[in-house]
Amino acid sequence: MTGPRKMPTPKAVVEHWEPWLIYVGKFDEPGELLSELDGSTGVCFACGWRRSLERAHIVARLHGGSDNVDNIHLLCGHCHHESEFKEGNDYWYWFLRQNCYTSVIKMATTHRPQLIAELATYRPDVLAAWLNPRSYSSQAAEQR
Numbered sequence: 001m002t003g004p005r006k007m008p009t010p011k012a013v014v015e016h017w018e019p020w021l022i023y024v025g026k027f028d029e030p031g032e033l034l035s036e037l038d039g040s041t042g043v044c045f046a047c048g049w050r051r052s053l054e055r056a057h058i059v060a061r062l063h064g065g066s067d068n069v070d071n072i073h074l075l076c077g078h079c080h081h082e083s084e085f086k087e088g089n090d091y092w093y094w095f096l097r098q099n100c101y102t103s104v105i106k107m108a109t110t111h112r113p114q115l116i117a118e119l120a121t122y123r124p125d126v127l128a129a130w131l132n133p134r135s136y137s138s139q140a141a142e143q144r
């Protein structure tokens, strides 16, 4: 390794990724992510919660990933930890499915399993929508 690491600023990471994040349906409005950014606090690219953010490598440095803006996502500590050992398609699959609901459901599965069991019994449609936001948004679009 030569020279000091030069990581992009959180603002540079948001500016690079925002158009794509809107394109894939992660966020709605241009400027939404930038307006939420305050130092290193902002909206996690993966789960959408407003938290203290970490600059996470998409391809790990260990596997030759660079410090360039196109290899960095801003993730909350929870998502960063979860994504740590995901590589290639596994990462992107996880990333696109991850949202505030999946994040809540994972926590609830651990801490409130009864709640998830009740939801699965009485409102399986709601649980399914939470776990698969894409099918939910296409249903919502059809109802409009």
Ligand SMILES: [Zn+2]
Residues within 6 Å of the ligand: 044, 045, 046, 047, 048, 049, 075, 076, 077, 078, 079, 080
């Ligand atoms: Zn997150």
